[in-house]
Amino acid sequence: MAQAPKLSAELVAFADRLGHVFQRPELLIRSVTHASAGSNVRPHNQRLEFLGDRVLGLVMSETLFRADRQATEGQLAPRFNALVRKETCADVARAIDLGAVLRLGRSEMLSGGRRKETLLGDAMEAVLAAVYLDAGLEAARAVILRHWHDKIEHVDDDSRDPKTALQEWAQARGTPPPTYAEIGREGPPHAPMFTIEARLQDGPSASATAGSKRAAEQAAARELLAQVAPE
Template sequence: MKLSAEQTAFAERLGHHFRDPELLIRALTHSSIGSPTRPDNQRLEFLGDRVLGLVMAEALLTADPDAPEGQLAPRFNALVRKETCAAVARDCDLGAVLRLGRSEMISGGRRKEALLGDAMEAVIAAVYRDGGLEAARKIILRHWSRRLETVEADSRDAKTALQEWAQARRLPPPSYVEVGRSGPDHAPVFTIEARLETGQSARAEAPSKRGAEQQAAAALLDRLE
């Protein structure tokens, strides 16, 4: 099986030449279009998550040999979480080559954070199966390098930081309320308000509820600080 022109261009953006093109095709195949004769990417996603974790753990230990586990753990979590994988997927335009069923295509699947994050992990596994750990490490470090350099500042997501702020002042955890939704069904935009018991609040918009919650929490933290 040969790669299409679009898939070949994606492999070039990724930085890996596939000896077995079928591995990449499978990594790009969502379960909504999978079948007994067309395997989807779920098993590869499972493997890719573990490969990414190993490479990130090693990279963090190398980058900061003296950091205790308590500092390494939040940095690790920030680098391997689904939002980060989805952001990397957007950087290399993975969504453009995702193979989706009709329902997912209509509902904007190429932009969905969960689908992009899962597919990025599957692509990592495809590279690992095709070229081994060194090949996988090469593409991971290539696409995560900027995030590795800035992870100290981003190691705590905004929602966690806001909750810790509230706990330190003996306040209940913040709440997140959907106060608006706009756009078509296949590409909605959510408006979320982060609220504290003190009455302080902030709003943000994003294509996903999770993203809007994070941005609202960040906006509220900015006001508090």
């Protein structure tokens, strides 16, 4: 019978920050192993990402449902979306320094993979799946509620991502949805920086730069929304 792998000191410290003692350490190792680590390091965490996303969704749906029994579906949905989206998962990952223990390939390490929002968000979901497979739903729930607690407490009824909020703002005024265009790209091929312009049909526009088109679009939408609908 194969002996279970031992966790490195760094992973033991990470598990402590996470708040879960793994009975099956191979699950934690797998959850922090990115596909870029190469064919000699298997398995990687992509399948766990899929499961972790669903575990997070179930726990968050139930938590919001029970927390406010008077809330309508229209109120619950934006709260849910705000709490499970990739950016939120990445925020939690940064708070527990998940990036420091990721197992990455050389190209990802050179391109700053330990700081990439999408990569961190995916890995956070994989870690939640690892907890679920290791000890069940209640253990996963405990980890999620521990690290999402403040976000749950402060989530707004109108918690929408900037692109959705900007589109709804335009639709409410009877104007076409905003358009997004890439107006610049810099950096090496393995680590490009994209500049995206968000524009409304009647003229206002804003631009932003980020390491992915999606992040740049969200940032540009946020800037444009601040212009046309300041709080």
